[in-house]
Amino acid sequence: MAQINIRRDVTDPFYRYKMERLQSKIEGKGNGIKTVIVNLSNVADNLARPPSYVIKYFGFELGAQTNIDPKDDRWIINGAHEASKLQDYLDGFIGKFVLCKDCKNPETVVQVKDASITLDCKACGQRTQADMRHKLSSFILKNQPKKGKKDKSTKKAERRARKEAERHGDEDGANGNGHPSPGDSGSDGADENGDVGDDAGSDDELTRKINEGAKDLPSEAGQEQDVQWSVDMSEEAVKARQKALPDDLKQTLVLDDDHEDGEGGGKTAYDELGDWIDDQAKELGGVNKISDVDVFKKAKELGIETKHRTPTVLAMSLFDDTIAKQIEARASFLRSIIGKSEKHEKAFMGGLERLVGELHPALIPTVSKILLPLYQEDIIEEEVLKAWGSKASKKYVDLATSRKVRKSAEPFLEWLETAESDDDDDEDDE
Template sequence: MATVNIRRDVDDKFYRYKMPVLLTKIEGRGNGIKTVVPNMEDVARALNRPPSYPTKFFGTELGAQTTMANDRYIVNGAHQADRLRELLDAFIDKFVLCASCKNPETELVITGRGNNEDIHRDCKACGAHTGIDMRHRLTAFILKNPPKKDKKKGKKGMTAEANVGGPVVFDEKEGSNEDDSPSATPAAVPTEGTEIDAMLGRGGDPILDNPDALAKKVKNLDVDDDDEDEDSPFYQLRVWLTENAGPSDAEVVAKLKELDIVTKHKALVEIGHKLFTPENVAKEIEERSSLLNALVTSEKHQKSFLGGLERLVALAPNADDLIASGIVSKILMAAYQEDVLDEDVCINFGTHVSKKYVSKEQSKKVRKAADTFLKWLEEADSDSDDE
């Protein structure tokens, strides 16, 4: 494969640290156009960083959404290869190279806790510990998705002894069936439909073509009040969402697939409860509208999603303040405007109390706060009647 010096500013063909040349492939068109980096895993391996880091870095620098699922690393929008290679240089400078000796044999180490968390680069070559600029937005992502320690093998892929004078060896994953050819590209994603649909495999995925088969498989789990069981996939989803704040839509879909609950309405309870932050939930529903539209496929799904949101609000430590701030109506408005919830379901939610998801008292408080939205709906209806 074509390689390049990890430090592209070093014009020395005997420079030891090499990486594959970053490749790009533009897919889709119109609003759905996106740039796929087919060899992101190989590039990241050469840098001894998870492939999600440089991908997310591109996203933060370009102000673009990124998706990372099923070994596909995608930046929304059309971006030239040269531009992404320049950004990769910036990533390497900020997050890989030792700030002291500029050697790339470093490891990211997180220290401290809570608000005092800090990330620095531990240099294997000179021993320096040099800090990362914690103002960069990628640092939040790194703290949420810390680098995994390779327990089995220690550092490989960038061992000095192994590759004197040669390119780094990309053999970190034992038995991985990699294709070394840089022209190898992953299977094309359909350009029609949303990216989420593509990830869900709409139109071909046996899971979705055979919901009955899947239903049978998890039938014993799909009854009420079993989701506290640690073996329940819904419980596992909740744990995962709790431990992984702010996953991408693609990561959520990948997790649902892994747990075999893509079509399950009860997954929406956990998503409503755990995917969002209480203070920003309305905005986050807008941002995740394509994910929600893909997952919320029936009235039952809508009700489960609302049940999860009810938990999010009612169980928040500052529930009373949140409710007083009008959050319930804002949530309903956002979900209604994004076509996630139907009018009837919203009205039913706002006019009935239920102890299915929270206590009766909590439910009363939350659902009563829907009245602003219900009034708005009424007015909107009478406006259209006038026309």
């Protein structure tokens, strides 16, 4: 499904806040014509708002009847309405009921109290009021969520918002006004222009639990906490790394109408990307010197910037012995490449498994420490991490190696289960 920036006025390709583009289809004819929004639930989940709020907003704007609680997940607006027109109206909903009025980030949680609707921003800490003049405000006041356990999408959105608040902790000092500068609002440029905090001053309970849990992640028996590794960057090692690409990456890829890459035993576009990264690493003095933008441009030049196999190549080529810190530094870029689908996330995990399992087995004891930033930075979804850890696979490495990698991941996976259950308990006690 095509992903677009939640704020469509932001053109930054690495903008962290994404949503699915609205898709609709028109059914019926005459007086019975209607528009079905096919993916409204997913879009609403991306915005951390109930689908009923979105469909009702469309109804008010269009002056049309809507169904606000369908049992079959078919969200319908009476009349014929093009998806592009609905997307424009969605921008209005986002501006009035999602974006923080102060920093313009969508990291807000709706709070309803005393006939007022407040948007509590987890990015800048401000609490601003939604547009109370709009008819949707009356609908929200009359249709507040039931008391009790929060639904999964709301919990997930709040958890992400709290993590983002932690990430921006020290940017207050960078700007001197408690929130991102106008030029950086809602964009990853804020991370590049401001200082990233070390979380010491974060008041977020879940953040503290995550960091405390991270400190307790055990290392391999008898192993020092700070292990020194080295990665062989010799020409022979680089060639060996590229030859180790799994077979599915060597399948042909059509780059234009007349030529299939890899035809006749030639290199695929994935081979070329991996070779280019290794060449750049040697030329610049390490993979850390390669910019995210240059990698993206190269992938786009090869026509594979959106392909699900590309994350596998990145996992195998873009990291060295300091991979955990490198993941944090490249988090924005990785989210933009990997966050397109679950298939992309699984492909990245496969490349990571091959990197630590076969190319650099000295990294196996540190798998838990590598997975932690993938979770904290919202690069790989919790469900994907759990599914990956539940069963060994021989798709990228041999079965014995796959089991070793997952064995090393057990401390993280156990901690993940504990952190999730603790979070649920805290929310139930509210």
